[in-house]
């Protein structure tokens with residue numbers, strides 16, 4: 375086939391494949407494969423040396439299907455013969471774009487376990503007792519009791535805490551055990567990177583030569599076909615070798631609806647333990663524990679009750695409310711009383727204590743309302759918030775809006791990404807985590823948050839109230 379025809383055919387095949395597989399990992403490879411020749415039955419492509427076997431197993435069958443569709447005849451896509459290694463390069467990995475004398479990068483460092491996330495720090499209650507018992511049993515008898523253990527529930531109820539606790543316990547009580555903690559997002563990024571840069575073998579070695587694998591937020595694997603498939607093989611290899619897997623997700627395996635059935639089945643085959651939002655007594659216990667740990671001066675112990683009653687969605691929300699109340703007391707130099715807690719929380723969560731009907735159904739706000747409230751607070755337009763403009767003040771306003779939208783709507787990161795101008799879910803997730811950390815340590819961030827919330831209350835109660843005076847936000851903006 376002449377070169378021009380070959381290129382045209384190849385572009386059409388790649389386009390067909392891209393539309394069907396739509397996955398970052400495969401997309402990476404589609405862009406580095408090069409067609410070299412074709413006859414009536416075969417189209418030969420050149421692939422980077424270090425990933426030939428992976429491509430042959432995973433990608434070529436799909437490309438052959440696309441080729442057959444596009445060319446309207448059976449056409450198999452195969453690998454062209456590998457070029458002979460250049461003199462002096464024997465044994466080196468052929469990373470695309472890498473200089474020959476450049477050493478392969480070191481494998482990514484393990485994600486550390488958070489020191490505080492231990493069983494001893496975990497407050498028990500009816501909503502988490504079962505999950506806690508299951509996690510402890512697995513930590514005591516890894517690979518024997520329940521495998522995998524699948525912890526699931528809404529945000530902020532302690533799934534990550536329990537996951538890390540299993541890791542801490544295993545490191546302390548089973549010396550020599552190889553433990554690895556990662557998020558599903560890290561797994562995805564490392565996998566994509568391994569494919570693109572330094573070879574899949576090192577990646578497999580890192581994830582398969584361990585005894586305990588702890589993976590957070592596996593819902594992020596959904597709809598990423600190549601990564602899902604790699605995770606499936608990792609899962610099987612570890613399981614067959616008797617290694618323990620502990621996974622967390624924001625829903626039960628059955629509801630991971632955009633994930634392959636075989637992976638959902640694997641997840642559900644061990645023990646599924648749900649964690650629910652904490653009851654009042656647990657919330658109060660968490661607050662007491664945090665206050666003791668931080669030597670906070672309480673003028674009235676009932677202040678904690680006020681916080682526990684006011685905030686009931688998750689332990690994370692309870693902890694954040696405590697931080698805000700303590701910060702307010704110290705900034706205004708006032709004693710930490712029940713009245714002060716009520717005052718602060720009323721401004722942060724306005725309307726929560728009113729009777730239904732007084733406020734517009736007392737329902738959570740929508741993302742559109744959050745955008746409007748943030749735009750008014752920061753005196754920018756909603757288009758600016760959705761745009762790619764990245765000056766410091768606007769970026770902070772955008773991140774804050776993402777954080778409030780996540781808190782208010784509980785919507786998924788991908789959905790929020792779409793609502794915020796078609797951004798990637800990772801951008802939203804990083805923004806939410808960044809803002810969450812920022813408001814823990816920075817009083818002016820708390821003030822900004824309170825102002826957006828106050829504006830949101832007005833926007834929410836009076837949907838047309840978009841022309842009210844903007845509330846000025848703090849001037850020292852964060853990144």
Ligand SMILES: Nc1ncnc2c1ncn2[C@@H]1O[C@H](COP(=O)(O)OP(=O)(O)OP(=O)(O)O)[C@@H](O)[C@H]1O
Nearest residue numbers: 495496497528529530531532533534535660689690
């Ligand atoms: N029962 C508990 N006892 C003590 N602290 C808790 C408890 N549950 C949650 N926490 C604390 O609440 C915060 C949020 O918990 P964690 O990150 O584990 O939630 P999560 O369920 O994994 O949330 P996400 O799904 O958003 O990742 C952490 O600071 C954690 O230590």
